[in-house]
Amino acid sequence: MNASTEVACLLKSFGNMAEQSLVGLEMAKADGLKVVGIYCIFAPVEIIRAAGALPVGLCGKRAEPIAAADGRLPPGSHG
Amino acid sequence: MERENSMSQDYRSMWETLGLDLEAHDALLGVLGDFYRDIYLSQKNRPEGMGYFDFVMSEVHGLRIRELLDEKAAGRKIIGSYCVFVPEEIVLAGNATLVGLCAGADFAMEEVEKILPRNTCALIKSTFGFKLGRVCPYLEAADMVVGENTCDGKKKAYESLGPLVSNLYIMDIPQVKSEKGKELLRTEYFHFKDAVEALTGVTIDAERLREGIHTVNAKRRALHRLAGLRAADPAPISGLDALLANQVSFYDNPTRFTDAVNKICDELEKRIAARQGVFSEKTPRVVISGCPMAVPSWKIPSIVETSGAVIVGEESCVGERGVRNLTDGSAQTLEALMDAIVDRYFKVDCAIFTPNPDRLAHIEEMVRTYKADGVIHYGLMFCQPYLMEAIPVERALEKKNIPCLRIDTDYGMEDVGQLKTRIEAFVELIK
Known part of the structure; x- marks a missing residue:
């Protein structure tokens, strides 16, 4: 190769x-592992992993789900 | 308003000395004067005592600035603020004067949008417009300008305001009502006390602080008295006029202001006894809740009160959120009095706090106290904290069968027609 x-x-x-x-x-x-969702790099993944859990960055990268949020959040907040 | 009188040669040279752009400032005063005449002086059945506030407004960039400059000449310092988290008690104890800085109208927007993103709230943009356009004599007269880290918009904008002014002092503000949050506020208020002492050369002791607390509490009590009288039906004073009193509280000499408000209250008590009001009995009653309304953002109250409703309370920094709590001035030591100030300001239920359940409780309490038929939530576009909170607030109120109209707007006039239609429909609904 x-x-x-x-x-x-x-x-x-x-x-x-x-x-x-x-x-x-x-x-x-x-x-049997615990999964810890995180929204920000301020969540220390060292501590999550040290406790034997799995850190997972949560979704917030795609446009498709935004429509479902309308009515709960001000329209300008994803503008 | 007697604009011509305010624009005497005397004031022009004063404004020139402050570095104002005279031509732009003339234009601003012209617009402000017209706006005031159309909205305020056209009202019917106004209390006589409002004459004092008409005079203060006609001289807001004239006589009041002259007074501040006279104070400065006598060695007193002027401190400018953009927020109700700046403790006036400490400022007064340092023998200084606190003034609210201009942030209620669009100005020099083209210049502003070179420094701030377009989708910044009108209040922050206005702050920059008044600086860049050189039309706020309060800002130019200030010996210290306090910027407080409240919302993200303001705290980041102060980074850009810093280079435009020579004397910006940044005060950090907690975001969570925990013991740690309170400790942060305490540390910041002690820093602020030190900064005021450094500015004025005055050592703040217990006696001075107690006196400051006494003066500010008296102002708050007068505004509480005014608020309480608005529970009467017919309402003895318009929401516009009561808002004006709250707005002027940020500029005026506190003791003189307190006397003027108490005098109006004496008059309103007589009106209530005689069952006289600004509007007829059973006029639909509205509480306004949300973002602060600085002079001259009178758009929403003016539409409401020309659409068949009366405003009976403002859940706002320029209103009850700003003044409803008193500071306990009974302690003996400086440290304990400072703690009382921290306790008092830590109760302010600004939407920058998370969570912020006290605010919703206060809105509901105001609806009961002032016998309101509905709530209009006033949000400035791009003000994340209040716009975010507006939706759960509206849902919670509706669960309790309190009708709520949620308005997102700015300082422009483009949406007046649409707002009028929506507000008229809301007034019909709550009748």
Whole structure:
């Protein structure tokens, strides 16, 4: 395997990262691990991991779910 | 208003010395004068005592500035503030005068939007407009300008205001009502006391602080008295006029102001006894809740009171949120009096606090006390704390069968027609 094929192979494994992570999450929970959702880099992942739990960055990156928030949040808050 | 008189040569040279842009300032006073005449002087059945406030407003950039400059010439310092978290008790104890700085109208917006993002609330933009346009004599006369870290918008904007003024003092404010939060406020108020002492050269002792507390409490008590009289039906004073009294409380000499408000209250008591009001009995009654209304943001109250309703209370920093709590002045030591000041200000239920349940409780209490038929929530566009809180507040009020109209607006006049339609429909609903 030359270097560029190796890189392409590695990159491919990131392609469906979201799905992979979900599977990983299910497995971790099945193993009895606690999952800690975080919204900000101020949540110290060192402490979460040190306690044997799994830190997970929560969704806030996609536009599709925004419509469901209308009526609960002022319209200007995602403008 | 006798604008021409205010614009005497004497004032012009005073404004020039302060570095104001005379042409822009003339334009501002012209607009303000017209606005005041159309909204205030056109009202019917006003209490005679409002004459004092008409005079204060006609001289708001004239005689009052002259007084402040005379105080400065006599060695007194002037401290400018943008928020009710700046404790006037400490300022007065340091032999200084506290004034609220201009932030109620759009000015020099093109210049402002070079420094601030367009989607910044009108109050913050206005603060910058008055500075960049050089039209706020209070700001130019101030020996210290206090910027407080309340909302994100203000705390970041002060970073940009700093280079525009020579004397910005930043005060941190907690966001959570915990013991740690209170400790932060305490530390900040002690720093502020030190800064006032450094500015004035006065050592603040228990006696001075007690005197400051006494003066500010008297002002608050007068405003409580005024608020209480508005529970009567027919309402003895318009919401516009009561708002004006609250607005002037930020500029005026506190003792003179207290006397003027008490005098109006004497008159209102007679009106109530004679069952006289500004509007007829059974006029629909509204409490306004939300963002502060600084001079001259009279748009919403003016629409409400020309749409068949009367405003009977303001749940606002320019209103009850700002003045409802007194400071306990009974302690003997400086330390204990400072703690009483911290206790008092820590109760202010500003939406920067999370969570902030006291505010909702206060709105409901005001609806009961002033026998209101509904609440109009006034939010400035892009003011995240109040706009965010508005939605759960509206839901909670509606659960208790208190009708609520949620308005998001700014200082512009473009939405007046639409607002009038919505407010008229709301008044119909609460009749």
